[in-house]
Amino acid sequence: MTLFCILCCLISSAFSLQQDVSINFKGDVKLSLPVHVMKIKPPRAITGTSFKSPLEVFAKIEGCYGLGSGQNHFIKDSQWEQQAALFNATYKKYLDGDWEEEPHSLATFHFLLPSCITTVPTEVKMPSGVPCVLGVHWTGRHNFFLYSLNKTLKDKLDPEGVWPCAAPIAVSQLSDCGSYLVLACEDGVLTLWDLAEGFPLGVVDLPEGCSCQSIHFLKYFLVHEGRNVYPEGPVKSQMACAVLCTDASLHLVTARGAQGPAVSVLVERPVKHPEEAVCAVAPVPTLPGTVLTFSRAGAVHLLDVTHLHIVCAFELPRPYRLAEPRRPLFVASRHHPYLLLRGQMDQDHEGTGSDDAQSSVFYFHFESYPLLERISRSCKISQADLDAACFPQALPLEKRCENFLRKRFQKLENKVKEQEHWTRLRRYSLLLQKEAIKK
Template identity: 60%
Template sequence: MSSFKGSRALKPRLSVLAKGPLEVPSPTESDWPKDDEKDFFFKDLDRELDSLPQPYRMINKLVNYLFDRSWEIIEERNSLREVEKNWTVPAIYPPSAEIQFNKMPGGMAVSQDYVFIGGPKGFSIYNLHNYKKIYVLEKFKADVTSIWATDLGNDALIVPVDEMGIVRLFYLSKDSLYLIKAINEVDDPSKQSTCVKTEISQNGDYAAFFFQGAGDVWLEVYKLPKELWLKEVEHPQLSLNQKKKTKQLQLNTPDSAVTESIEMGLGPSVGPNSTQDLTISLKSDLKLSLPVFVMRIKPPKPIAGTTFKSPLEVFAKVEDYFGIGSGQNHFIKDVQWEQHMEIFYATYKKHLEGEWEEEPLSMATFHFFYTNSLMTTPMDVKSSSGIACVLGVHWTGSHNFFLYSLNKTPKDKTDYENVWPCAAPIVMSQISSFSSYLALVCEDGVLILWDLAQGFLFGVVALPEGCFCQSIHFLRFFLVHKGQNVYPDHPVKFEVMCVVLCTDASLHLVTASGTQGPTSKVLVDRPVIHMEEAICAVAPVPALPGMVLIFSRNHSISLMDVAKIEVICAFSAPMCRQQAMPWKPLFVVSPHHPCFLLHGAHSHDQTTSTDDPKNTTDSVFYFNFEDYPLLKDISKTCTISQKALDFSQMLSVEKRCEQFLQKSIQMAKIQIKGHEQWSRLRKYSIMLQRELLKK
């Protein structure tokens, strides 16, 4: 008997069994005997295995499963080896320096010359150029969890937030540190509010703080008197005498009890013109001018019935028309609203019978804008260029983006001056440097790009199906000149670039210009097999044109050129602690210098367990791009003059339109001349034909 066994992937497996003896067929097909189909029958080989008794039947299935799975792994490894043959392994650079801590840092921030790192009961200040500690403040009641810093000329504004949610303002000038105010600290702990978010305008003119407490949330905006601070710091004795005469109230904060001058460390000068060692001390005797409260903003009220009896009464009593048509203002009678709710509950009763979860508090995202084109400015209000004048806010689950004027006094009404409605709830927003561009990301994956300076809508682009925005970052506009990315040394308008990290770990580059709508292309596809290679964070590098840092879940860090869509190099830091997935890296990229800092924990004793906190050390690793051969030249030659470029590539939309019209006129003139020449040619040919007929 004989059988013909098919592939294991084919189900069911059949065997053809013949009845009777087998014969060797002759070479000629015509001499082959004609078999009768009745003499054959089919038998399923799996039935033979299924008829085995236990536990042999289970063992057989496990062996088959292991064989199939092993074969899949072998094929996957072979395909991966084929791909790796074409890979170019990037250069891997170690950190330039390391700063060790006894505890995980509570946030990091950088200014022109300093690094500010939150820590136990305060924060520390380091020299950005030689990474040496120059000052430590440990006078808070709780550890610092986050910290911000903004350059104010040669000085800096420091804003730490501790575990109790108390936010403080510090002013750093040369060798002196001043406590300005603890914004939300109160004597009664039960009335203590918590600072959730902080936003400082880029020039340090305004500050906004998002608070929550006692089941309520609100946003407070302050104007920062930085010009007064500069005068008070330069002339401290004059400021002290003036404050004594006017009997100003002193700061009511626990930090005001600090009277001694603390000198925690020495380090080389970080100032641009200083050559001596720098010693920073806390000045508690001089109280700088307090921030000026501007307004308090609360979430939009839910839709409710109105007491107005007729439309005429509505128009008679409504003072302004802002928000009408945006879905924000509704004038519905209580009876109609009650009927609507009854219909809703009757329709969806079976879905609403379960337990109701407490609705979370609404969160706000807010940005400072520097353009007056977003709203009408009163004639008596003087606005200076480069100073924030508008605050943009959107709330959780809201379709609307609200715009508030900052040219207000505490007596003015806290009403928005403008509102931008969107078709879907806004889940994220981002602004570019000095708020030239705005990106609104909606819940349905739609990205809206605005040019705020010109009041111009670049357009709307939809992310691929199933992709939802996780983070978005604007890139400074760059060009590819002779194979190298460069920044133009002159302002460029109507050009925008941003990288979008989606929730599926795919990375996209969105570009738009004034002459064409936004387009999107994939920089990194979503991982399918190796999920540990998924991207968890992205950060642009201002010092390197067209470059972004990519942080992956497996603690790998790479630098990508978005123009070529290739990895330039990678950075390694000894991080051996097994952190929870996905990895949430703590890092900060300097906007002024070619460097970035990264927090990591590593073990000095490799023989013991790396999960033991006693065996690990928290550190901040410093990566200086100028220390690496591949990036040294890029950071030094990152700009290009306008003369070295093709001028037509950098023209604004107005100039391009003007050139286009001029070329069109020239083409029209050429066409007119051609038409005249053609007409003369026709006349001449007709004349010749007549002369020939006469002959």
């Protein structure tokens, strides 16, 4: 493989870069000043309710969409006290020890595009490709909050929606296209969401003892005649991602429509050789079905996630080695077949040259290696070559429009029926309250 060494001085902090840095600007670019949109604070801890009866709950809550979401509830203070006493009695021997102070809560947020879940009011006109909802979750919290960006500082800042989880959310990741969202909880459960279509693709439980460390989306690919290929046509409700766990094991999670998700082990946790543990992962968009793995020893491998074998390894020329293997600095281009790696000269050879020569960037071109050249140049397949069972024929435009309108009308009718039912329930609650006061 042809290797070109580009000597340059880099910043001291090493972090992963997974986007293409070759961007061409045409004309003058003018950036507007930042505008303060909203200030979001972590929600308060759930406490006992002041409602005396379920009738007051139904009478004072305006809509049915927030009930049962973890925010509107009917739990008294005495019930919380009983649960706390039971917990303290059960785990008394663990609670008596000295515990460190809990760290501050950190927020993780994602900008979500308009979809079936993140709808935009009809009176609001927004250009295509502009986010309309901010998704936020805090460390140690169970809920994922959705805040509308179509608000001003004077508006009441309440979440548009709340997605509760059974355990605290540890990691969340949004795909580059903005169509898929993965929420990974601390108990090893992953929830896969299809934001574009408006439904969850499923729930995946990682093996026992595995907790998610990072999630990396792969461009969806198919296996055709023993090789990985990208379909040329549009792909809906089909996703794949690589999940790196805290025990250095690597898993592949795939989901497709209503078939349900599946999880498979790509790299097992090393037991005999800890230096082979995977500490960083990155997908390679120009090579379908492949990911880069970085080990603690500084080894860089290209892994085929379908056939579970190492395609090749990327080695730096002596006396260079990978700088900070636990936090490598690299760039895997999205549109071009190349890889950039930052290398650092060994300590035995340091001091012989300038600082610029001790830190270098190495350029790997995939198409200069015969095996990777075949994969890179034949990575797409047309619709005509796909099997009809794997990729059914598209419906005519009239039929697709008819199905789309039918689904939209069904959703609208269901919302109207729910609101009417909720209005009748509120009126009935107020009537019962008045009768109770008269008695």
